[in-house]
Amino acid sequence: LYIYGSLDNSGDTEFCSTKYFTYSTTDLVKWQNHGVIFDSMDPSFGLKSKLTLGAPDCLFIDDKYYLYYCSYGNRMGVAVSESPAGPFKHIGAVEPADGDSIDPAIFQDEDGSAYYFWGQFNLRGGKLAKDKKTILPETIQYSLLNEHEHGFHEGASIRKLNGIYYMVYTDISRGKATCLAYATAEHPLGPYKKQGIIIDNIGCDSQCWNNHGSIELYQNQLYVFYHRSSQGSMYNRRLCIEKIYLDKDNKIKEVPMSSNGVSPCISTDEKIPVSRLSKMKVKTPFDHLEPMSLQPSVSDEQEVLVYTKENDWIQFDNVDFGKGKYLIDIEVATIKPMKVEIWIGGNEKIGEIEVEAGNSWSKYNWFSKKIQPISGVNNVWLLFKSKDYSVGRLGNIKSIYFR
Template sequence: MKEYKDCRNPVLPPHICIPDPEAHVMPDGRVYVYGSWDQEEKGFCSQEYKVLSSANMVDWIDHGVSFHSNQVPWIYDEHAPKYPGVDPSKPSPFMIKLYELAARHGITEAPEQKSDMLFAPDAIYKDGKYYLYFCMSDDSEGVAIADKPEGPFADPVQLPCGGIDPAVFIDDDGQAYFYWGQFYANGVKLKDNMVEFEEGTIVYNLITEEEHYFHEGSSVRKHGETYYSVYSSIKRGKPTSLAYATSQSPLGPFQYRGIIIDNDGCDPMSWNNHGSIEEVNGQWFVFYHRTSQYRQNKRRLCIEPIFFNEDGTIQEVLMTSQGAGRPFGIDERIEAYHACQLSGSVYIAPSKNGGEALIGISDEDQAVFRYTEWENLIDNVSVEANGSGEILIYLDDENEAAGIVVLDRGKCLSSSFSGKPGKHEVRLEFRKVRDLEVQAITFR
């Protein structure tokens, strides 16, 4: 078990890449996050799940490994039934269609994918037990059980469905529902044992590409008397946004309502999104992921507060650096991996000096940090970097730079800055770049 304090976005240290986050407040009052774990260098996910928890949304506990694919008996049994039938020598239907969609957006090199990967999970509490719903890279799905929200989860049972991205929801009357699917989401009532489907209750094509821009990653919550289905959406082309649809019933029909957050621009190779919404200590949040390292994978847990309008719609929010935490303050070192919006060729990846940096920088590239907050006038800025170039610093939507830093082989030749008190978006623009890497920036 490890503790991480005063976390912003991404929530965890850069080497811990947790995508597909499903967040649930459990009976102990803490919020628990269940997600995949991008440990592979090229492929999505891994053979393990982690569980994270927090009491205040800024200090987090990493509870370690909660489940491993070697616990799944059918994954290594070629005679075990699969739903639908799967030929292990060929890519699954999910992967085939994913490759086709990626190719239409110029992504022609597919991530390598092993056959025993644990894809996106979900979890829920009922009657003293915790149920972890999981899916595998062979399109099989299952559920494992634990006595604690962090696991370890054991005794997996295969579910009578095939596909990816399971989701679970329990209504106010105690009835549980299960959702799954990619490109088309399906839903069904669960029996009281939480591992079997109620006969005759499956609703196919509950959420679809054509009507709802659905890509993958169902997640269902209730706010007031309305049911919200949150999912990865192709509304804007690539499935980088989380959209939502609403209904007056857990099994629909659902009406498309809009987008909650879009992670396009977090990395030049940004490809997908997957997440959930949850109310924690009276505030609703969206849990999502951002990619890094100029890859489709290496996706990282991020969080933003969200707000409902009186008509039940959700206001779209921007990606931020502060996340659920506070803005960056005076004399606080803002590490490069907190940049929330990038344009051009620049991306976040391990630096030659250790840690992570903004690298791959070309002239006119930009990097944004949201937000800083200063009580006093700021008249000094320092940048930790390698290489040479000029960094123009803009605040908010201003067209005139508030400052400039000139670097030569990592040394600062000159710097100037003037920033008024208040909360600001900080935008870096790069000029005359030669092998430039930026590790951090500090305002004083």
């Protein structure tokens, strides 16, 4: 299975970049990075626009792989490769979508017909000509989904399951574009009826804003591929995967965003990076302090939790304590004394660690404490508390370990 998506630059103040990468997997756990497959800055890929590349889609058709892309200025084009891992060579613009809007989606039906979809706030779609870059004008539908009726924001993706066409898209009906919703139809070009929400990434980050993704049946299991915000920025997003299921009526039940994703649980046999959190206390409009967020570590590629404050909390889902754990270790860098409380589902506090003040926000030390013995699978919250009347920013958290 291959993943195609845009690439955000850490610390940037705009979405995406000029490069596409692809990753492949045979088990959804271990992934191979195939490197840059398309770059608008590099003339060797055939596109000299130097424009930022947004959400792409890819289709294997007529023994070749076609990568459909969008870029700033509502530009839309297509590149082709003999391999799913690229490199892809630009072969032209997609007309008449080029210059009209963003976020291409491509789909081939069982009869060989290919369909192209695009749009923000209003979804367009039409049948693709044999040249793979022209949408037949007489087939174009201009309002397959819209914002006021379906909550459609952007990022369409289409699949066919059990003879039904599922259009997955970014939904803004809950106030932010943090949901992936789906609508169904009996034909690729509609009409579509909204059915519900698949997943909502709200609460993953103080600056969470949007969600893009798709669904895919892989090795007899249906999954939703989506993203969540990170690093206290709407411009930094990470890929996530969850299992989903069709019921007897071919409906998809909404699933929660989790810490474990495709894995059954989070093992406590090794340390748990704080980046595995699923939710955090988000900044309120009345909070003038820097919001808690995940940020790149200065010493390695791991993300760390920074700007924790009094009564901030983070959540880890489905943590497997096995037959029993009795101690917790926590890796913290701070210049202030603080406490970390450990809570599990049922509003039960199972322990508390006192963290001594150090002399650096980037020098990490381990602190240990006994906890109430715990076994089985539980959701876990870390609640941060000040100590000795310290105020403002507390410690940076890197990882936890149960023993």
